[in-house]
Amino acid sequence: MTANILLAGFGGQGILFAGKFLAYKGLLEDKHISWLPSYGPEMRGGTANCSVIISDDPIGSPIVSSPDILVAMNLPSLDKYEKAVVPGGKIFVDSTLVGRAVARTDVESYCIPATQLAVDMGIPTLANMIMVGQLIRRTRAVSFEGLEAALRKVVSAKHADLLEVNLSAIRAGYDLA
Amino acid sequence: MAEKVLMKGNEAIAEAAIRAGCRHYFGYPITPQTEVAAYMAKRMPKIGGTFLQAESEISAINMVYGVAGTGKRVMTSSSSPGVSLKQEGISYIAGADLPALIVNVQRGGPGLGGIQPSQSDYFQATKGGGHGDYHLIVLTPDSVQEMADLTALAFDLADKYRMPAMLLADGTMGQMMEPVELPPESGCTVEKPWAVTGTNMARKHNIINSLYLDPEELEKTNFERFERYRYIEEHEARCERYMMDDAEYCVVAFGIAARVSKNAVSALRKQGIKVGLIRPITIWPFPKQAIAEAAEQVRAFVSVELSMGQMIEDIRLAEQCRRPVTLCNRAGGMIPTPEQIMEAVKRLEGGNA
Numbered sequence: 001m002t003a004n005i006l007l008a009g010f011g012g013q014g015i016l017f018a019g020k021f022l023a024y025k026g027l028l029e030d031k032h033i034s035w036l037p038s039y040g041p042e043m044r045g046g047t048a049n050c051s052v053i054i055s056d057d058p059i060g061s062p063i064v065s066s067p068d069i070l071v072a073m074n075l076p077s078l079d080k081y082e083k084a085v086v087p088g089g090k091i092f093v094d095s096t097l098v099g100r101a102v103a104r105t106d107v108e109s110y111c112i113p114a115t116q117l118a119v120d121m122g123i124p125t126l127a128n129m130i131m132v133g134q135l136i137r138r139t140r141a142v143s144f145e146g147l148e149a150a151l152r153k154v155v156s157a158k159h160a161d162l163l164e165v166n167l168s169a170i171r172a173g174y175d176l177a
Numbered sequence: 178m179a180e181k182v183l184m185k186g187n188e189a190i191a192e193a194a195i196r197a198g199c200r201h202y203f204g205y206p207i208t209p210q211t212e213v214a215a216y217m218a219k220r221m222p223k224i225g226g227t228f229l230q231a232e233s234e235i236s237a238i239n240m241v242y243g244v245a246g247t248g249k250r251v252m253t254s255s256s257s258p259g260v261s262l263k264q265e266g267i268s269y270i271a272g273a274d275l276p277a278l279i280v281n282v283q284r285g286g287p288g289l290g291g292i293q294p295s296q297s298d299y300f301q302a303t304k305g306g307g308h309g310d311y312h313l314i315v316l317t318p319d320s321v322q323e324m325a326d327l328t329a330l331a332f333d334l335a336d337k338y339r340m341p342a343m344l345l346a347d348g349t350m351g352q353m354m355e356p357v358e359l360p361p362e363s364g365c366t367v368e369k370p371w372a373v374t375g376t377n378m379a380r381k382h383n384i385i386n387s388l389y390l391d392p393e394e395l396e397k398t399n400f401e402r403f404e405r406y407r408y409i410e411e412h413e414a415r416c417e418r419y420m421m422d423d424a425e426y427c428v429v430a431f432g433i434a435a436r437v438s439k440n441a442v443s444a445l446r447k448q449g450i451k452v453g454l455i456r457p458i459t460i461w462p463f464p465k466q467a468i469a470e471a472a473e474q475v476r477a478f479v480s481v482e483l484s485m486g487q488m489i490e491d492i493r494l495a496e497q498c499r500r501p502v503t504l505c506n507r508a509g510g511m512i513p514t515p516e517q518i519m520e521a522v523k524r525l526e527g528g529n530a
Contacts, residue, residue, distance in 0.1 A: 020183075020354070027183055027356055035183070035354040039209055039292070060439035062353050065514055153183070 002055035003141035004064045008081055009073030009094075011048040014128035017154065018071070019050035021132060025142040025150040026054035034062035047076055054141050069139055071131050072098060073114075090139055092131055110138055112176055118169065126169035133173020144174060181356035186324040186346065187212035189357050190280055191220070193325035194252055197332045198364030199278070200226035201251040203240040205233060205259060208292045209348035210282035213254040234259040238266030238279075245275035245341075246385040248372030250332055250365060254280035256348075257298050258289055260306070267341060268307030272387030274371075274402070276335035278328070279313070280344045282351040285510035293510025294348030294433060299487035302345050303461040310399050312406055314342040314413065315461040317431040321355035327458070329360045336367050338409055340402075345460065347483065349433045349512070409462055416464035417456040420446060424453030426522050427471045429492050430481035431457045433512060438481050441518035452522050460488065468495035477525040478502040481518055483511075501525070 005022065009015045016037050023035040036051040051064035070085050072078035073094045085091055087106045095111040102109035112134050114127035136144050147170055148163065155162050184192070191213045194202070202217040214230065221228035231237035237253045244251035255263065260281045270277055283298050285291040298306075302315045314334050316327040324346060331342040373383045389395035417435075420442055421427065430438040435456040445452045455471060457464050471478070477500050480489040486504040493502050505521035507513045 023354060024183055027181065033183075033356065036349060037352055039348070039352045059355075060443065061433075061437040061515065062349065062355070063433075063437065063512060 002053065002057065003069055003139060004067050005052040005054070005069040005071070005135075005141065006049060006064045006067035006081060006084075007052065007071040007073075008047065008049035008077035009071075009128075011046055013048070013073050014125065015048045015073065016050050018128040018132050019052045020154050021129070021150060022052050022054065022135075022142060024153040025147070028146060028150055028153075029143060031055060032057060032059050034059045036062045047074070047080075049077070069135065069141065071135060073128065073131065075099060078102070092135055092138075094127060094131060096127070108138070110134060112173065114173065117172060121168070121172060123165050123169055126165060129166050129169035130173035133170040134176055135173075136170070137174045181358050183354050184321060184357050185212055185352060185354050186318070186321045187282065187351040188216050189321050189325040189359075190254070190328050190344065190346075191216035193328035193360055194250075194278065194332070195220060195224065195226070196360055196362050197250060197329045198362075199250040199252050199332065200224070201244045201249055202227065202253070203229050203231050203237040203251075204253050204255065205231055205237050207256045207259045209284060209294070209351045210254050210256045210280065212351065213280060213282075234262035235266065238263035238270075241277050241279075242266055242270050242273070242275065245270055245277040246273070246373050248365070248369035248374065250276075250278075250336075252278035252280065254282065256282050256284045257286050257295065260298065260301070264301070264307035267313070268305075268309050268311060269387050270341045271307075271311035271313070272309060273385050274339045275341070275385065276332075276339055277341045278331050278335060278344065279341060280328075281346070283345065283347045285508070291510045292348065294350075294512065295483050295508070295510055296347055296432060296434065297484035297487065297508065298345065299460065299482070299484060302343055303463070303491070311402065312340070312461050314338065314340065314409065315345050315459060316342065317345050317458060317460055318350055319432050319435045319456060321350070321353065321357045323458075324350060325357050325360055329363060333366075334413065336365050336369075338405055339371075340405075345432075347432055348510075410465075413459060414462040414464040414466065415458040416467045417454075417458060418467065419454040419456065421453035421455065421471065424451050424471075424474065425476050426450070426452040426525055427475040427478045428452060428454045428481055428518065428522065429457070429468070429478055429488065430454065431460060431488070434481045434483055437513055437515055438518055440515040441522070444515060445519055445522055450522065450526060457488075460491070463491045463495065465491075465495040468492055469497070472496035472499045476500065479505050479518070479521050479525065481513060481521075482506045483513075484508055
């Protein structure tokens with residue numbers, strides 16, 4: 001199986017971090033993985049996106065131009081990438097920030113009020129990981145087991161206190177029906 | 178097997194260089210290669226090495242020239258506009274027959290260009306970017322693993338042949354993360370009796386120089402150097418052949434273009450089109466033999482490049498006009514899609530049917 005994942009949003013929403021977590025999770029499951037960020041000025045406030053491929057087979061191009069899975073955390077991202085998703089693919093939308101539904105009818109869409117939920121939970125910066133939790137539930141691109149080991153790879157030791165809140169954000173996203 | 182770690186390509190270069198015994202790094206920041214310098218800044222002071230951010234690229238390459246004269250493993254890294262600035266120093270290093278590593282994580286040009294990935298420094302890297310008759314050994318990684326492995330190989334080849342080597346990558350290779358098994362600790366294994374390390378009054382002093390005012394003597398250094406180049410062309414050309422056994426069409430691509438081409442080749446194979454890929458791992462020396470052999474077998478070539486068509490000239494020289502060679506390209510920081518490459522191959526099929 002190969003999951004071609006595209007995560008997109010504003011710089012600062014933790015798009016690259018969420019992608020890095022998924023990549024490490026895949027690595028710890030002995031999958032082939034690649035992670036390719038957009039880089040440059042957009043990292044500091046514009047749109048940010050990141051291609052993550054998790055596969056049972058060696059990966060050719062690391063560029064995801066036709067995603068199986070799209071995570072859109074703002075409206076410009078949904079507008080830009082909705083058309084690129086393969087038929088039968090899955091689109092995850094942060095409905096707090098995206099003021100419209102997914103227009104495509106040949107994909108499965110999941111609208112999650114991730115930013116609102118994160119605020120309600122007192123972890124306003126972790127809407128990204130709520131989206132990741134939902135993504136894991138709906139796609140099984142990676143397993144829901146062993147989240148902490150993968151988080152330890154991306155949360156630096158000096159921020160170890162953030163492990164627990166990241167875990168609860170992923171779980172909250174996973175539990176959303 | 179050693180543990181695989183997830184690293185950016187730029188970080189893999191830096192770590193591999195340290196493991197290869199490089200303790201001297203001189204550079205100047207530029208997107209998209211800055212992580213090389215950042216990694217060196219963090220690590221070198223802890224292992225007794227030198228990290229120095231020079232006041233300019235020109236200054237950095239001349240510091241490299243200085244350390245190279247002592248025989249120590251030394252490197253610099255930059256991206257396209259910065260590598261242009263280094264060309265004078267690179268020519269001096271080549272003229273003085275010194276080993277060193279220059280990394281170019283290319284971005285779109287010409288001029289200040291952009292910051293997105295490109296392969297448009299091919300001519301500069303392979304044809305001698307500075308003045309005078311010289312070559313660099315040029316290695317072209319297509320994965321984070323090769324960013325590490327070819328860095329180590331570049332140091333070895335530079336030492337072996339007493340000449341500068343270049344790792345020619347691009348923005349995607351520098352910025353992407355993949356699992357990498359880091360190469361073991363190594364170091365220089367050849368004697369360097371030419372190095373300026375102090376005579377202890379026990380031997381005649383060595384001179385590192387690229388100035389020869391006597392033209393006969395200068396000609397002799399050029400002829401000797403090109404004897405060495407001929408040997409390298411015969412022995413050090415490297416490439417990967419992918420699905421070439423029964424191929425009727427041959428895609429030629431390196432670096433990120435090769436990664437995208439592999440997707441296109443696999444998809445075309447599923448449609449029953451017999452296509453393969455030759456991926457140069459060295460572009461100087463260019464894998465001429467592999468291309469010449471493929472020309473006996475295939476009906477046509479497609480050169481896939483992130484440039485306006487530079488490698489295509491080397492392909493044509495190698496296949497000696499026996500087959501059509503077409504270009505499939507994007508430029509300025511854009512990357513061809515697998516679909517664009519598939520169409521280019523299918524056009525060949527139409528033309529030959």
